[in-house]
Amino acid sequence: MKIIVLIKQVANKDAILRINPQETWIKEDDISYETNESDGYALEEALRIKEKRGGEVVICTMGPPRVKSVIKDGLARGADRAIHISTRATGASATEEPLHFSPFQTATRLAEALRDENADLILSGLQSDDYGYGQTGVILAELMGFASATIVIEVDASVMDGLRVKRELESGWYQWYQMPLPALLTIQSGISQIRYATLKGIMAAKKREIKEIISTADTAGVTSGQTIARVYLPHKSKETKLLGRGDAKAGAAELAEKLHSDIRII
Amino acid sequence: MSKGILTFIEHRAGALNRTSLEAITAAQKLGADRGEEVTVFILGSNIESLAHEIASYAVAKLLFVDDARLADYTPDAYTDAATSIVRQLDPAFVIMTHTYQVRDFAPKLAARFGRDVICDCIRYNINGSQVVFSRRVFLGKLDADVIGSASPLFVTFQSGAFRADQAQKGSGANVERPVVEIGAVRMTPEPPFQETKQAVDLTKANIIIAVGRGIKSQENIGMVEKLAQALGGELAASRPICDAGWLPIDRQIGSSGQTVAPKVYIALGISGAIQHLVGMKNSSVIIAVNKDAEAPIFDIADYGIVGDLFEVVPALTDAIAKIKAGSL
Numbered sequence: 345m346k347i348i349v350l351i352k353q354v355a356n357k358d359a360i361l362r363i364n365p366q367e368t369w370i371k372e373d374d375i376s377y378e379t380n381e382s383d384g385y386a387l388e389e390a391l392r393i394k395e396k397r398g399g400e401v402v403i404c405t406m407g408p409p410r411v412k413s414v415i416k417d418g419l420a421r422g423a424d425r426a427i428h429i430s431t432r433a434t435g436a437s438a439t440e441e442p443l444h445f446s447p448f449q450t451a452t453r454l455a456e457a458l459r460d461e462n463a464d465l466i467l468s469g470l471q472s473d474d475y476g477y478g479q480t481g482v483i484l485a486e487l488m489g490f491a492s493a494t495i496v497i498e499v500d501a502s503v504m505d506g507l508r509v510k511r512e513l514e515s516g517w518y519q520w521y522q523m524p525l526p527a528l529l530t531i532q533s534g535i536s537q538i539r540y541a542t543l544k545g546i547m548a549a550k551k552r553e554i555k556e557i558i559s560t561a562d563t564a565g566v567t568s569g570q571t572i573a574r575v576y577l578p579h580k581s582k583e584t585k586l587l588g589r590g591d592a593k594a595g596a597a598e599l600a601e602k603l604h605s606d607i608r609i610i
Numbered sequence: 611m612s613k614g615i616l617t618f619i620e621h622r623a624g625a626l627n628r629t630s631l632e633a634i635t636a637a638q639k640l641g642a643d644r645g646e647e648v649t650v651f652i653l654g655s656n657i658e659s660l661a662h663e664i665a666s667y668a669v670a671k672l673l674f675v676d677d678a679r680l681a682d683y684t685p686d687a688y689t690d691a692a693t694s695i696v697r698q699l700d701p702a703f704v705i706m707t708h709t710y711q712v713r714d715f716a717p718k719l720a721a722r723f724g725r726d727v728i729c730d731c732i733r734y735n736i737n738g739s740q741v742v743f744s745r746r747v748f749l750g751k752l753d754a755d756v757i758g759s760a761s762p763l764f765v766t767f768q769s770g771a772f773r774a775d776q777a778q779k780g781s782g783a784n785v786e787r788p789v790v791e792i793g794a795v796r797m798t799p800e801p802p803f804q805e806t807k808q809a810v811d812l813t814k815a816n817i818i819i820a821v822g823r824g825i826k827s828q829e830n831i832g833m834v835e836k837l838a839q840a841l842g843g844e845l846a847a848s849r850p851i852c853d854a855g856w857l858p859i860d861r862q863i864g865s866s867g868q869t870v871a872p873k874v875y876i877a878l879g880i881s882g883a884i885q886h887l888v889g890m891k892n893s894s895v896i897i898a899v900n901k902d903a904e905a906p907i908f909d910i911a912d913y914g915i916v917g918d919l920f921e922v923v924p925a926l927t928d929a930i931a932k933i934k935a936g937s938l
Contacts, residue, residue, distance in 0.1 A: 357823075357881070360904065361751055370752070447717065448726040473749050476884075479717035479726050486721040491796040492685060494714045512866055513802060514710050520800040521684075532866075534853025567759055569725030574755045575747065578906065584898075584914045592917030593925045599897065600929030602913060604937075607895055609817060609841065609874055610930055 345399035347390045350468035352380040353414040367574050379414050382469025386531040388538045390467050391422045393501045400424045419549035420541035426554045429457050446568040451483035453559045466528040485528035494530040612761035615641050616701040617650045624657040629707040631774035637705045653691050655681035668780030679792050685715045686795045693722050694790035701762050708766040720764040727764040732771050749883040750906035810860045817843030818872045824879015828856040840930045848886045864889035879919045882907030
């Protein structure tokens, strides 16, 4: 089975975000990056399916040169090869802001790059931790004619002519679906324990192929369904009483007093 | 010329998903602001009584598709039917609530029209001829104002962005039964189920002490357990803690876990991603401890301590013990 895993590089969860002077996005140059959480689980699931059914796991990521670190990590964990779709316009300088795409624009570029791969299965995380659209995978499936299922929390790969997948519904409900291949699944975080890269894996990764694609899909030709006009800090819905003025122990003492005399639970 | 607002009503075997009423409220408000009529649509099989119930809301039209192929939700059949309806009505806006089911088929529907969904919005504002939709990005750390480019605009609102009890009743909507085209349905659903009867019912707890990623390792949970005992509260967690197996899944708070509204909710080392906040934001008093002063949890906290939970928790447990000793 040929499995492609879509992996995105996103701002580190603990990164302090600063808004750019145009107020259109964050300043991207002074933060650290990591693999989008649910995409890491998607790769783990792909590796497990390959262990059962055989085949190949190919990771695919789109973005500026910095996303290479995500590719290296994925290869070290066991992916067989990688595809890197460059999003820079031809001739753009290395310091130029990366281009931003709506999910339909991203999916269009991915479809163009992946169509000739003839994959049986495409996995992605359920949403990115930056834009949080949760749509790129589903739209890609539609563009490629694949069946799709979202928020998948278990995959039963023992069904020979397809897959059985467990979707998470709300409030603790679940549902199994049988589906044929080719298919696209968006994977929920926590589907399994993610393996670490071994030293052997890291060494082997150096020899694996990274295919570079400069996307020719003309962004101007694919209308964006939506444009971000402005980003800003959320308006606070409550006035928070801060306790301790930065001193944790003093804060704890003040809080105990509040719990006793104001909130009255002790 | 695209006109009107189309709204989707979700149900499971005829049982209304009440967050769909929030979509009706949103559509009615936007309709009033823009001078547009609201049409709702329901897809299913043998759901006459639900259709009757929905027709009592103040909407111009109810489009009701009763088809055996829509008895159980599948993305193929739902997308096909919804595509037919959107093509026939040609609305300016398609408004839905950002539920798990909508997340499964709405992007596929929008893709049929060569675009995507402006999703998980928390509010909208009218700016001249434009509607500006606001949504959270970076797991709730920032807000983004978004403008759509072409009709129909597919928009989903986060659960809780509008109130279900503000959906206005009317004098009875016209019910139409549109003919829809449904092609091949590739997926076969099995009946939905609940994993196990939840051992812990956190919805009944008065005091909840919840831990997040900031707790760093399973060994540290004992420290929080002591605090929970001192306060007579229940221990709970955000998703990553349950994913890692540090606490059982029946203690998970958030969109995929339990939704609670205790008298006191103490969030320790929880940054406050949207998925967690929807499960606890209606708590009477919210107390947050986090070393990141910018963490979104502080946006909804009544009391906050910016600091290391490993210092705060033992000190707080001691202070509580002293107060208790003094008051006995």
